[in-house]
Amino acid sequence: MPGERRNLRSNKENSSSTNGEKPRSNSQSSSAKDKPAPTRSTSSRSKASAPVSKKSAASEKEGTGNKPRTNGTESVENGVNGIDDVDMVDENQEPMKSNGAADEEMTVVVPPPKTSKLSGEHGEDQQDDITMGNAPESASGEADKIDPKVKAVTDIKGNHVLLERAVSQFDARFTLRVLRSISSIRKHLSSDILAQAITETYSASSPMAKALLAAIGKEDVAFEAVDNFSEMEIGSPKDKAKTTSAGKDVLPEVDFYLAVLVQIFLYDNQAVESGAKFSTNLVEKLRTLNRRTLDPLSARVYFYYSLFFEQLAPLPPSPIASVVSIRQPLLQALRTSVLRKDQDTRATVTTLLLRNYLSTSHITQADLLISHSEYPAAASNNQIARYLYYLGRIRAIQLSYTEAHEHLIGATRKSPSSHSAGGFYQAASKLLVVVELLMGDIPDRALFRQPSLEHAMQPYLSLVQAVRVGKIDGFLNVVQMHNAVFRRDGTYTLILRLRQNVIKTGIRMMSLSYAKISLRDICMKLDLDSEESAEYIVAKSIRDGVIEATLDHEQAFMKSKEIGDVYATKEPGEAFHDRIQACLALHDESVKARNSVNAACTLRS
16 A cells, blocks of 8 residues: 555656656645644654654755655655654644744644544544533523522512612613512512511611511511622612612612512412501501602502402492492592602502492492593503403493493403413403393304313303394303303393393394294293283384384284385495495595695605
């Protein structure tokens, strides 16, 4: 094999010399970037062979001829015609440093040789890749090892900084960020976490700290002497200075933020009596403050204040329920919020009052509240959805089904899409189905096929099927079977009104099936009490336009009118005229819009 290489080299040099070209050295034939730098292991050997390599290079330039080379006598680069002898070593070794006095230290990056990639180093590369692939997993594992208690306390103390920014910059967005973070803190909230956050925020002589600790049953907790905000590394140095000074005098926003967390903790642990007492004292203190930066927090305080009293005995709908006792404080809060232009508290308290009146069936008072107050348009989407739901319920009870349908459609469209708000969407959809049945319409089947409503709407699907068929027996069986569900949903009284709709549906089907039918047969098919009641129902259906028939009182039968050719009447012409008018109106509006645009362009030019 070495002999073959020598012959090839000699032939190549001879051919180049015969063409009038000088033989090129092997160092010029190989590119500089493919030539690996010598490593430490070969530094001594390369220095020793330096004079020999220089002589060989000079002799090749002069064209003295080729001498046979044996393996190992002179340097070979990658085993073929090189100048320096370089060993194939791992690229992870340290680069060579020259020891000369005038030489500067430099780092040489050795590229990986191709032969090593094709041979044994392939397994090492795979091993290195596997190690790098496991690095993110180890990092995520360290993140998972963070104590939830420590993280919750850190989040609570971090929200203190956001509240201070909201006060200093008078920006409510920081307060909204704090309120949005409550849902994540709530999962790990406990009495120990609250006690630690309180003791690190207040001094031992703070009356607010004592009230908060007493509410969660941690009166004997020791306070920390270290300033609560001095250890936090949040924000700029200016913010740190503010937080350090704020540790001495805690802002009211921080007080009520911690108070809201205490309310949530008591509500989740079913401490209703303690929560009601604590919330009452909190509302009394809130009324003495007039700070616009407290508006979002005060709305949340009133929300949990109402929830605690709704669960106190006696429960609604009793006329002496505990919710009746908080109507006066809520009305005072509504009046104060209107005078101070507090949009958040105003929207929240209005929906709480409507909920309070509906829980005890005081529909007239709820209607008076709606007529004498104006709901703020700048309220949040969730509050508007609640308001529309309560408004639709009130209008349905007042027999205003068209208005109720509009409000309930708006409530379902504005309902939150999160999984935790699925109960509200279900309640609004149930009431919407009942209202559509009372209007004489049949709800779309696609409503009952939604994944979030399929199980909860099963009783109402059976109700719709019974009303659609027009069988009074099937309707009464469905109502009796799902009596408890309808009462719990608050739709039982509205569903009882559907009996007349079922009877009207049955009469309409009989008028289409029979040209003449006696009142006794109608009584038997609809399971009515007497012929007089059947005659009254048929007469009312004829007056309302449900059926086209005549009633013979003497012979006690109903005779349906023959359905004539509808195109022989004026009805098709009137419908055609209405459509033409709508098209002409649309054309006129388009022309006006085009003319206004042309006029604006003319003025600009």
